[in-house]
Amino acid sequence: MVPKLKNVLRKEKQVLANKENDNDMNYLAYKNMWIKTEERIEEIQSKYYNVVLSSLLEFIRKIQFNNAGHLKTVLLLTGINQIDHLKQFKLVSKQIENNVPSIVSVLQSRNCPSVKHAVEFLVNEFINQYDKKTVTKLKRNQLSMCMLQSWYLEEFQASNERPKLIIIMTDFEQFNKTIVQDLINILCFYASNLPFILILGIATAFKSVQNILPSEITNKMDINIFENESSTDMLNRIIDKTILSYRSPFHLSGKSFKVLMDIFLFYDYSLLSFIQGYKIFMLEHFCFSNFGSIIYKFHDENIDKWTHDECETIRRSCFSFRKFAEARKIQEDRVNFLLNDEFFKRKMGKRISKITFFWYFFYCHLKILSILFEDLPQHELGKLPRELYPICITNDITKLDEYKEMFKLLKFVSKEKILIKLEKIIEVIEYFVQDTQQEELRTKMRQLKEPFVYFYKNIEESGINTITNTPASTHERFELKKKGASGRQEMMEKLKEMAKHNIAPVVTKYEQALWECIDYINRKMEKYLRPLQEAPFFYELTVFCNYYSIRKQIMGIPRGALHQALSNPHIYMQCSCCKIPEQERILPSLPDISIVYKLHLECNKFISLYDWLQSFATIIEYNEDEDHISPEVQARFTRSIAELQFLGFIKQSKHKTDTAARLTW
Amino acid sequence: MxxxxxxxxxxxxxxxxxxxxxxxxxxxxxxxxxxxxxxxxxxxxxxxxxxxxxxxxxxxxxxxxxxxxxxxxxxxxxxxxxxxxxxxxxxxxxxxxxxxxxxxxxxxxxxxxxxxxxxxxxxxxxxxxxxxxxxxxxxxxxxxxxxxxxxxxxxxxxxxxxxxVPDFSKADLIAIFSNDYESLQEEIIADIHKSLFNEIEQNQQLEIVKSLDQEFYKNYLSIFLNVFYKVTRDLSELQLLANKCYKSYYAPVLRREIKVNDVTNLWRNITKLLKTTLNSSSLRIQNLSASEFDGKQVNEDSSGERKKNLRTFAQTLELPFFAKYLLIASFLASHNDAKFDKRLFMKHHGKERKRQQKAKVSEKLNIQFGPKSFTIDRLLAIFYAILDEKVGLTCNLLAQISTLVDLNFLTFSSGENNIMEGTAKLQSTIGLDFAINIGRVVGFNVRQYLTDFH
CATH class of the missing domain: 3.40.50.300 (P-loop containing nucleotide triphosphate hydrolases)
Structure with a gap:
């Protein structure tokens, strides 16, 4: 996580260093875009945190302190991605301070290597926040709970509303067991005199509290649980609202989107990391592919303002455009497209709005598809927009067998369900209509809506009474229902049989209406859910496809990088002397550690230091007298060995003297 | 007091x-x-x-x-x-x-x-x-x-x-708790005043409250202590629980469903609550309703229920996919002998030599010995062996190991400071049931890879 943050910063710096003038359009465009995105993400996040937060605040406000002396404790089950929660805890502490008369202290596991440190830290925080004057006079050694108590009682003797003392432990599991036990013990003891409220951030589950605290201590506590929404749900929301949104002129290709998703689901469950990854993609796209300034003026009216350089960038990097231009039949056109800026701009005029249209309808149908698939029993394709997106954008989803299966299943959906679905679909379309400013899009979308309204009515009216079916089939259906649970295989066969029956001309009105509707939806999907290759050309401008160029920044491979650096230092040093045709070659001009490393690759598990030194010496200086190795070479060898050991490649063998053991393979 | x-x-x-x-x-x-x-x-x-x-x-x-x-x-x-x-x-x-x-x-x-x-x-x-x-x-x-x-x-x-200082007897406890009678009575009255009932109803209820005398409360206490005295004698804990359950005890009386002196029915009415409270007595959770209790807590009485709880714990635990596999791998590494690794995890491990069947009487299972320590290399090797996909050894993956350590699913048994050298040793802290349930979530049969069950 942290390396990723650093990467973002480094890249940003790099951009600034490359183009010294601050007016660099690419960077500005990126910055502009990012700020907007970030704002939207933060808005969503704070909205969701607020749900937990407000109930938490309400609870804290209501707490009454009596003399029973139980330590009031709040467990905040936050989920596993702890780094994300630092932000949330900051928000929590700020909100508590603003809304409840209280003094808040945030305690992290790194603040308390011992009970003494923890207590001193807490007391210092509490007093420091209330009056800075006193605390400067106090010695560190003096800070104790006893002291806090006398300070508190003296300070708030007269006031009728005494502030609550709130302690937030952000990462409860990471605290040392004995320290946290002692600390809570101490807090429990003082809880009868001081209004402590303990808030514990728990990443795993309630059970961990039992694992860490013995019942002797939990007996003295008064525990209340609050639970966060899971980070997956949160991510779904962020993705739906910001990343998979036609409003943003920046989209991800299936591959890059999937990579971010994979990191999230497989590795860390961290929203922060996901957002940083997205940011890096954006930065790369805007600043290094030079698309920023173009996207900044990404509008049909602004096309005149494109500079020559920008036109060149487009010509060079948009393969879809190149294909288009090269397919022109007239030779003159072709030349003009590639060389004449004015001609290029004139011809390209309407193209940009086409891309916007493409995304607008694409996302709308993606949402509709997700609604349709929501509660179907099979889910090879996935149900959520985030699962469907990479499939739809890379392939023509309508051609996939799974997709066809799903649509077949749709034909068996009950009336209530399909009505709910249609209602949701109409809502989505309505949302899209409201969401856009462009009249053209609105009217188109409205046209799209009308059939759905019609279908809704149609299906609703097709009452169950109007069934004109053969009694046999109804009977069969009944039977199927009865046996439903007996076995899947049987069910399948029955279904197959039923499908055969259904082809029979006798159909209920409801089925007819349903099928009509589904066929219509299918047609629309075929029309609008097109993969990227079939998107209007220029799509490269709006889509980040260049994942491989920044894979290293997204996914660090420490061992791989080390190996590469040591076996081919030229990549990093860029000097002519170290250029090697193949990786195995060893040149005397290579850095010592690199030579030593390459030699050790040739060895077995145990390496005799003497042989190693010999081969090292023969490489760096050819010497007739083999027995004599100069002290300088020995020193260089020793240093390299030490470095290798430090990097974790070898260690001293315990079984044989003067032998090193390899640790990596 | x-x-x-x-x-x-x-x-x-x-x-x-x-x-x-x-x-x-x-x-x-x-x-x-x-x-x-x-x-x-x-x-x-x-x-x-x-x-x-x-x-x-x-x-x-x-x-x-x-x-x-x-x-x-x-x-x-x-x-x-x-x-x-x-x-x-x-x-x-x-x-x-x-x-x-x-x-x-x-x-x-x-x-x-x-x-x-x-x-x-x-x-x-x-x-x-x-x-x-x-x-x-x-x-x-x-x-x-x-x-x-x-x-x-x-x-x-x-x-x-x-x-x-001897333990409190039941009589002692009843005597002590009776001191609370007055304050509880006041609390009930305050509650009624706060309630949304109309005035007539409120007045009627207040009338009834007067009839809840000391004797009524003592009756309740003896019922309560009959159940809880066996479990804990911790005074403060008993007091807390007693006050918590009392509300449900008198509630039907206020609603005029059960008469004040109808002890049998009152008893019947309260048993269910006492049972659920009993299961969670040591947990001190205030704001969980009875229905949530069975989902979240470990029940020490019946192992069946305990298993169910573990399963929900494993299912609700929010862990990334690979972290779950790492967790399973760590469990396998801790509970298998390293010499069996080849046989367990490699497809072509050659023929198993026929061992001479020595009658090992009452040999204990590896599982029962508690976790053994293993190196990070072995953990990764097993991880790669049990994972079908091919994934790179990336920072993110290695970071997961330390995350698991932070979350107390793994602990360093030695060499915490020389991870680079490869001598650091880890131990898994999870139990068999938990590992099996995690395996079930990701579709992996843990038992199949334990030598104990071969």
Whole structure:
């Protein structure tokens, strides 16, 4: 996580260093875009945190302190991605301070290597926040709970509303067991005199509290649980609202989107990391592919303002455009497209709005598809927009067998369900209509809506009474229902049989209406859910496809990088002397550690230091007298060995003297 | 609160005015049997001739706090703004402590009471011996009372006078809880006033509340204690639970569904709640409704329910996919012998040599031995072997290991500081049931890869 943050910063710096003038359009465009995105993400996040937060605040406000002396404790089950929660805890502490008369202290596991440190830290925080004057006079050694108590009682003797003392432990599991036990013990003891409220951030589950605290201590506590929404749900929301949104002129290709998703689901469950990854993609796209300034003026009216350089960038990097231009039949056109800026701009005029249209309808149908698939029993394709997106954008989803299966299943959906679905679909379309400013899009979308309204009515009216079916089939259906649970295989066969029956001309009105509707939806999907290759050309401008160029920044491979650096230092040093045709070659001009490393690759598990030194010496200086190795070479060898050991490649063998053991393979 | 007159009598027989105190007293009994209450009562009664201080050993994370609290109290020194919250003197060694004690007025009598005295054993080695022999060191009429819940033999001290505080009997508990009757009654009335019923209803209910007499409450208590007395004798815990359940006990009476004196029906009505409360008695959770209880907590009574809970715990646990596999891999590494790795995880491991079947009688399963430690390399090797996909050894993956350590699913058993060298060893802390359930979530059969089940 942290390396990723650093990467973002480094890249940003790099951009600034490359183009010294601050007016660099690419960077500005990126910055502009990012700020907007970030704002939207933060808005969503704070909205969701607020749900937990407000109930938490309400609870804290209501707490009454009596003399029973139980330590009031709040467990905040936050989920596993702890780094994300630092932000949330900051928000929590700020909100508590603003809304409840209280003094808040945030305690992290790194603040308390011992009970003494923890207590001193807490007391210092509490007093420091209330009056800075006193605390400067106090010695560190003096800070104790006893002291806090006398300070508190003296300070708030007269006031009728005494502030609550709130302690937030952000990462409860990471605290040392004995320290946290002692600390809570101490807090429990003082809880009868001081209004402590303990808030514990728990990443795993309630059970961990039992694992860490013995019942002797939990007996003295008064525990209340609050639970966060899971980070997956949160991510779904962020993705739906910001990343998979036609409003943003920046989209991800299936591959890059999937990579971010994979990191999230497989590795860390961290929203922060996901957002940083997205940011890096954006930065790369805007600043290094030079698309920023173009996207900044990404509008049909602004096309005149494109500079020559920008036109060149487009010509060079948009393969879809190149294909288009090269397919022109007239030779003159072709030349003009590639060389004449004015001609290029004139011809390209309407193209940009086409891309916007493409995304607008694409996302709308993606949402509709997700609604349709929501509660179907099979889910090879996935149900959520985030699962469907990479499939739809890379392939023509309508051609996939799974997709066809799903649509077949749709034909068996009950009336209530399909009505709910249609209602949701109409809502989505309505949302899209409201969401856009462009009249053209609105009217188109409205046209799209009308059939759905019609279908809704149609299906609703097709009452169950109007069934004109053969009694046999109804009977069969009944039977199927009865046996439903007996076995899947049987069910399948029955279904197959039923499908055969259904082809029979006798159909209920409801089925007819349903099928009509589904066929219509299918047609629309075929029309609008097109993969990227079939998107209007220029799509490269709006889509980040260049994942491989920044894979290293997204996914660090420490061992791989080390190996590469040591076996081919030229990549990093860029000097002519170290250029090697193949990786195995060893040149005397290579850095010592690199030579030593390459030699050790040739060895077995145990390496005799003497042989190693010999081969090292023969490489760096050819010497007739083999027995004599100069002290300088020995020193260089020793240093390299030490470095290798430090990097974790070898260690001293315990079984044989003067032998090193390899640790990596 | 109740106090045991016997104990106080014993205390005052040893520590009485104008008499030479014993060097040290040992006051012991189970947790929350009223040791501190007795002591406090005694100290309060003898306030005018005895200068005393009560210290929680658990609070003294450094000995300085102990010394300074004693001296502050004996010299009647209070921390305040005027003295900049400084102690009477800075005392961080025993010598200083004794020096200041010697400066006290010899005509007075002093007493130091130390609660949770067993914690003193973990502090500096000289504290306990000195506290037990303060008279010899100071020449004052001073005594020390050690209050603890463990047996005296665990202290390794020379013999001293011991006073035992017995457990509360049921009758004791009922007597103690009855003190709460008045406040509970007030609470009920307050609740009714706050309720949304109209005035007539409220008045009727208030009428009924009057009929909930002491006897009614005592009846409830005896029902309650019949269930809970076996489980815990912790007074504060019982009190909390009793007050919590009382509400459901009288509620049907207020609703006029059950008559005040219909004990059988009242009993029937409350049993279910008592049962669920019993299962969660040690957890102290306030805002979980009864339905949530069975989902989240570990039930110590029936193993079936416990398994169900583990499953939900495993399913609800929010862990990334690979982290789950790492967790399983760590479990396998901890509970399999390394020599079987090849056989378990490689497809072409060659023929298994026929072992001579020696009758190993009552051999224990590997699982029952507790986790063994393993290196990170072995963990990764097993991880890659059980994972179908091919994934790179990336930072993100390695970071997961430390995340698991942070979350207490893995612990370092040795070599925490030399991870790079490859000698660091880890241990898995999860149990078989949990591992199996995690495996079920990701679709992996854990048993299949354990030598115990082959």
């Amino acid at each position: 109740d106090h045991n007159p016997n104990v106080i009598n014993k205390l005052s027989s040893h520590i009485s005015k104008d008499e030479q105190f014993p060097n040290c007293l040992y006051l012991f009994g189970h947790k929350s049997t009223g040791k501190s209450v007795c002591l406090q009562k005694f100290l309060k009664d003898s306030e005018d001739w005895l200068c005393s201080v009560v210290i929680q050993a658990a609070v003294c994370y450094k000995s300085q706090i102990l010394y300074e609290t004693v001296i502050n109290k004996f010299f009647n020194h209070k921390l305040s703004r005027d003295n900049n919250y400084e102690s009477y003197a800075k005392i961080d060694t025993v010598e200083n402590f004794l020096k200041y004690l010697n400066a006290l007025d010899p005509a007075k009598s002093f007493l130091i009471a130390i609660e949770n005295a067993e914690r003193l054993r973990d502090m500096e080695f000289n504290i306990l011996p000195i506290l037990t022999k303060l008279q010899e060191f100071t020449g004052l009429n001073i005594s020390c009372v050690l209050v603890s819940h463990i047996a005296f033999s665990k202290f390794d001290l020379s013999p001293m006078i011991k006073i035992h």
